Amino acid sequence: MNNLVFIENDRVVTDSLTVAAVFGKEHRNVLADIENQISKLNEAGETEWGVLNFQQTQYQHPQNKQWYKKYYLTEEAFTLVAFSYITPEAMKMKVKFIQEFKRMKEELQKQISQPKSQAEMLLIYAQQFVEQERKLKVLEIETQKHSSRIEQIENKIEKRMTDEFMMQLVTPTQIGKMFEPALSGKKVNKLLQKAGFQWRVGGEWVATVEGKKYSSSEPIQLPDGKMTYQLKWQRRVKDLIQSEV
Template sequence: MKNLVFVENGIAVTDSLTVAQVFNKEHKHVIRDIEIQLEKLTEAGEKEWGVSNFGLTQYQHPQNKQWYPKYNLTEDAFAIVAMSYVTPEAMKMKVKFLDEFKRLREQLRAVQTPKTQLEILQVSIQQLVEQERRLTAVENRVEQTEKKQDQITEILSLNPTGWRKKVNGLINKIAQSVGGYGAYQDIRNESYQRLEERARCDLSTRLTNKQRKMALEGVAKSKIDKVSRMDVIAEDARLTEIYLAIVKEMAIEYQVDTSNMALKG
């Protein structure tokens, strides 16, 4: 077996082939595990971190000479992927991997140790700059996470008072996030479709029935023509409650920025 950990571009890494061999897994299953974690990182807003720690590359199969994908993994990336491997034997292998990472990391540090005071000063400055960069990045991520959480809380707290105006505002925001004004009608139709599926109703039929009733009551045609599916929803407290919940869900799914929106009151 080749070394568990090796140096790639001056960094201690392992790869998906080694992980598959050591943990007695098919390589395609390890690739699947890695890509699942990359998807989760993207969903968490950590796509850049995933790209930095999971390096997609290729290897040539020794038998058919074909090229196939593999991943190089930093120590942190390995820890994330191996987190779900929990058998006693797997735990032993994880300890071996981490020991190897530590050994090689210390070996690299020893090789890179500066020999002069100037080099020491330069390295110290670089480390401080890098530390500041990482701290700023963490603070930015925390700030963004807190902002998203605040917005989710604000959306969830949206109450039925003045619900039509608030719903219209959220749908406008969703449309802007996915393509601008041209996407408005698609988002609106999606919200109606979700309502019909969840409430098991037909808004078009209800709208037609309402317009016929208004006609029989002698309401002017110009007024009848202005009646919309929103008016139908507003007539039914159950539909209003469900529709409000659906638009909230959509706003959270599409990660709507509720800044400058009056959702309260």
């Protein structure tokens, strides 16, 4: 049981292989448990905490000599992963892990308190610098990914709002006010006719087959109380008839 926890880069850790062996699980299932926790941490905005407490690395299989993924886990990371292991035997093993973490932390503290040569100190500082650079690089990549996702979402929202705005129905008079200088409703109706979007039938404007793609016949009440229909057009029609001006 003395190998449950060990010191790696001046940190007290265990690894996914040890967790799998002690709890009687397949290593791939422990990896899945770890990566599930990392995913939840990312969703909760705790990416930095995950990077600091879960360190992905590799090990060489003693038989086929191939390299495979594993993770180093701090005590906090181990606690998260092992939280769901609740059989009586698993609870005993968790207690042993916690005891080993405490013992190894005390051992590490003794090592740190011992005087070191200048060469050893320089090596430690160099290792810490490299590790910090690695962590910063990981965080930078994660930040870029999040920024890219946010930009994509913003672009989609902007496009949707623009599309919805351009699909809104307005009268020819309102379309005319979009031009510079403004055009009258009669002029816009003529442009719509010229573009092949409507024609005059019995004194009323009726949408052509092409015009029906961009219009709707809306009921309106006249001052004398009678009901009639008026063609309203999507805002984007303004750009379609621009060339007819």
